[in-house]
Amino acid sequence: MSDSHILEMRQITKTFPGVKALDNVTFSVKPGEIHCLVGENGAGKSTLMKVLSGVYPYGEYTGDIMFDSALQQFRRISDSERAGIAIIYQELALVPEMTVYENIFLGNEIGGGILVDWNETIKRAAAMLDKVGLDVNPEAKIRDLGVGKQQLVEIAKALSRDVKLLILDEPTAALNENDCDNLLELIQDLKRHGVTSIMISHKLKEVIRIADTVTVLRDGQTICTLDAHKGEVSESVLIKHMVGREIENIYPGREHQIADETVLEVSGWDAREAQSGKQVLKDVAFNVRRGEIVGIAGLMGSGRTELARSIFGNPDRYELSGELRINGESYSLDHPGQAISVGVAYVSEDRKRNGLILIQDVKDNIVLANLRAIAARGVLDENAEVKVAREYRQALNIKTPTVEQQVNKLSGGNQQKVSLAKWLFVEPNVLILDEPTRGIDVGAKYEIYTIMNRLVSEGMSILMISSELPEVLGMSDRVYVVASGRITGELDIADATQEKIMEMATN
Amino acid sequence: MTIKDLRTELRKHIRDYGMFIALFFIFVIFSITTDGVFVSSRNISNLLNQTGYIAVIAVGMTLIIVIRHIDLSVGFLSGFLGAVAAIALVYWNLPVVVVIPLILLLGVVAGLITGYPVANLGIPAFVASLAGWLIYRGALLLVTLNTGTIVIPNAAFNAIGNGFIPDLLASDWLLPNSHKLTLLLGILTIVWYVISALSSRRSKQEYNFEVLPTDLFILQLVFVSALIGVVTWVLAGYNGMSWTLVIVLLVVAVYSFVTNRTVLGRHIYAVGGNPEAAELSGISVRKITFVVFGSMGMLSALSGILFASRLQSATTTAGTLLELDAIAAAYIGGVSAAGGVGSVVGSLVGAIVYTSLTSGMNLMGIDISSQYIVRGAVLAMAVIFDVTTRKIGSK
Incomplete structure (x- = not known):
């Protein structure tokens, strides 16, 4: 069984406090194929890839990873890189102020000991760029390239490390149609040269175009693995499997x-x-x-x-x-x-980053967007503030011992209610x-x-x-x-x- | 029961009281090592006057650090504006009542200029104010180039840094060695404190909010009143309150009120706590940045006036490294570099701690080299204390 697979992830379970992000997931990839991973937001695709690449180290999840015919226990990203796995995230990991060749060999510099052999670096970088079909000067700065070209530099960087398995996390999300086409062709071209790829994508048309195999995840579980060559993959089938949960x-x-x-x-x-x-x-x-x-x-x-x-x-x-x-x-x-x-009021998506002031207390947060309502000529009535905060605590059932409690000590649900209270107070x-x-x-x-x-x-x-x-x-x-x-x-x-x-x- | 309440109250506010406790120990140690000279009326009076020009800058710096910035230009800005004040008095013959508002206004303008690249262009305050540091240093040298030190022969101006409030109630039969007006002000302060504490408590009770238990509340009243009483008594034993102290207390009172009790103050702390959330709550981060830098400029100007007045002259090196002393005072006083945390009163205490170390070690005859090391160690300990107590608090 394991002979025919380059990667086998068996019974992977990963929990975060209060949430089971991956529940007994099994995922196998055959050598030389393009394997697409699809599912809704939060289905567990990215988590699975983070387990694979060592972002979540061995021990923080349960289950086995077989890669390249050996049981792997990656403790950090560099472990999986050494084994031949390269992952390219949606947010590119390039240094904008550095040149293309510096980026390609960043962390993997060529040279003996302390010194870097820049001439050799540039030569090899040019060869890598050639391989991904990118026609730019290796001495150009990343900053000056478009997103599509930056994406290709990332792939060149991965290839420079003798990659056996290339993982692309929504590679086309930020690209225009033309760049998308180029990228998909490149992935197919790499396949002809023996590189195995896993691609996470939301764009089902792309998936259908390039996938040999598709695995669907939903709510942290593997729903099915479909073989494109047997005609099992179509848009409607994928959508059905992606959303197939009953509405509770x-x-x-x-x-x-x-x-x-x-x-x-x-x-x-x-x-x-x-x-x-x-x-x-x-x-x-x-x-x-x-x-x-x-x-x-x-x-x-x-x-x-x-x-x-x-x-x-x-x-x-x-x-x-x-x-x-x-x-x-x-x-x-x-x-x-x-x-x-x-x-108009806007309760933001990320309450911790731009919704609440975590170091301040519940009452300060609730009145923040409408301080004038509890102030006369710019001077606050602190008793009115407490009164307002208590009213909202009761109305929205915010579970906090007092309204003087720091917001970062509340649970996510209660923080969200504080956020809501703040915006309801502006009426x-x-x-x-x-x-x-x-x-x-x-x-x-x-x-x-x-x-x-x-x-x-x-x-x-x-x-x-x-x-x-x-x-x-x-x-x-x-x-x-x-x-x-x-x-x-x-x-x-x-x-x-x-x-x-x-x-x-x-x- | 009371002891237990007291302990939980103290633990809850350990960060607020920490600096007062440190100050208390510093006073005790220096009193012992200097045979009581340190706590003599004369020395305390001197010490508070020396604190003045650092304290006002530390107050402004507190708000700058609260909104996650820094201002390195303030030391030389203060020196430069002090020199401009001297020139205005000596060469332009302008009266003091014109010079002081003029200098304060120039300070505000200078602060807004530093604030512009920070607020509008997103340039790091470190860099923007470093440019100001160089420019004002050059400007100070330039205006004092021909004259060197400018001596200020103006009695009214010099009284700001050296004079004391007149004793309007002087008499020979009652406490002949004490400054009666100072004592009266002290008593009035205590009365005002007790009345406002009582009315705040009553208003909270009307809302059915919980208040301190009665015995603890009385303990708090007695403690704070006694503290004000002791300080007043000590000061009255020398020349009474100095004009510098009056100015510093006014600045701290106004800033404390603004930061704690007004919409503007709340906006400043919100911007410091989470600028993105503040912006989405309808607060203009840009406007707040301008206000805080403008206030910093004004307080730098005030500091320059205090310093020039205290030396009765403007010198070519006035304000050197004052910005770093003020930053140290603010950090000792509990300001957090992560933003959104720090109080004006804390920074005043930090400034007093800072100058107490200098004053005490001078009295002990400790070499200046060791003094720097001790001050550095105290700063390090204060910041470590701050970080550790915050961790305890957040558990």
Whole structure:
């Protein structure tokens, strides 16, 4: 059995506090094939690859890894590199200020002892670039290359180390169509030269184009492994396996009372990054009515968060065009403060990084976005502050011994409730929730859903961004699907299914 | 029961009280090693006056460090503006009441100039203010180039750094050796403290918030009142309160109020605690950066005035390394380099600790070389203490 496989991962289980990220996963790769790994966000693909490459060292997971006919116990990335495994992440690991040749041999410098033989380095780098079909001067700086070319430099770097197994984590996510084509051809070319590849991808068309074998993961488990040469792989089959879970009944029901009154309306909305000129959003149009929960579905990197932030006062300083209407009036907001003052609130995706001030206490965080409400002529009423904080603690059932507790001592679910309380205190008309239940347990999720339902029944409108399809289907009245910075579809909840959304999202 | 309450209260606030405890031990040690000279009225009065120009800069630096920046330019800026003050008084013959606001205004402008590349262009404050350090050093040399030291013959100006508040209540029959106005101010402070503590407690009780147990509350009142009383008594035994001390206390009171009790203060700490979250909460990080650097410039100017006035002259080396003394004082006072943590009062205490070390070791006749080593060791210990107590606190 192991003779016919270059890699066998058997019964891999990896747990994080409170979450089983991988549950008895088995994954085998034959030598010389292109093996694609697909699944929803959070299915465990990246975790599995991190186990394989030694990011999560031997001992932090259970199960066996057989690679190259030997049982492996990688303790760090350099162990797996030495064995011949190279992994290329979505976020490139190149040093922008260094040249192409320096990057290719970074950490693997050529020369005897202390000195580096730069001439030899440049010569070999040129040979590597040739191999990946990249026509750039090895002395060019990485900074000056486009993302597609940088990706190829990464591959050249991997090949310079005598790689036996190349792992690519969403290699085409940041590339344009032309660069995508080149990259996929290169992977197929490498296959002809005997390199085995594992590719993680959300773009199913690509998967179908190049895969010899496809393995589907869902909720940390291997669902199936399909052979493309036996005609087992098609888009609909993959989608069915990716989303095939039953929707559990964890969504509280509510009476939908949607007023025929548009609260938030965006049209012709384009956004570009100011420095690179990269288009992040293109011709986006959508609307939210009073009392409605509108879901924005889309995969990671599709432009969901960029969309929310570009509306919410544009803190990323994108170059925007298009129209934003709130309660029928047209606005151009250039600071989150202005967005707040016209009744928009945004509960950010990553509460630890940019939602809460972790070293401050619960009450400080709750009142932060609306300090004027508890101040007279700039002077705070600290007793009113405590009173407000206690009211929200009770209303949202935030489990904390006192409101003077530091936020970083609370659980994820309670932190999220603090985040929610902070934005409810500004009394918005439109509440944008970005991944409202990420990383929190089922009980807290249910509480947050209940709060959301209560808010819309009181006349608030909610725009909910989520990559969890069951959540989108369970909570929304209407769904927009985002992919590559565009809205690729709008579905009424009655017509929406996981399959339809996934098809639009992977388009 | 009370002892146990006291202990839990103390443990909860170990970081707040740590520096006071350190200061207390420093005073005890120096009192013993100098046969009591250190705690004599005259020495304490001197010590507080020497602390003045470091303390005001340390106050400004606290906020700079709270919002995760640094300002190296303030030492020479203070020296340079002190020289400008001297020139304005001596060569332009401007009256003191014009010179002081003018210098403070120049300070604000200088601070905003340092703040501009930091706030608007994202240039590291270390680099932006290092440029300022060089520029103001050059500027100081330039304006004192022809004259060398500029002696300031203005009695009103020099009183800021050397004078004491007049004893309006002087009399021969009651406590003839004490400064009565100082004592009166001390008593008024105690009364004000007790009244405001009581009213704050009452207001909390009206909201049904928990308050300190009564016995602990009384203990706290007695302790703080006694502390104010002792300091006042000691100062009254020499010449009373100096103008420098009045200015420093005013600065600390105003900054303490702003940082603890106002929207602006809350915004400053939010920016320090998590700039991205602050920006998304509608706070303009840019604006806060300007405000904090502007205030730093103004306090540098004030420090320059205090220093020039104390020496009764502007010298070519005024302000040298003052920025690093102030940074040390702020760190000793519990400011965190990670941002978002640090209090103005803590930095005042840090500055007093810092100058106490100098003063005490001078009295003991300890060589300047050893003094630096001791000061370095104290700074290291203070920061280690801070980091370890924070770890305990977060468990």
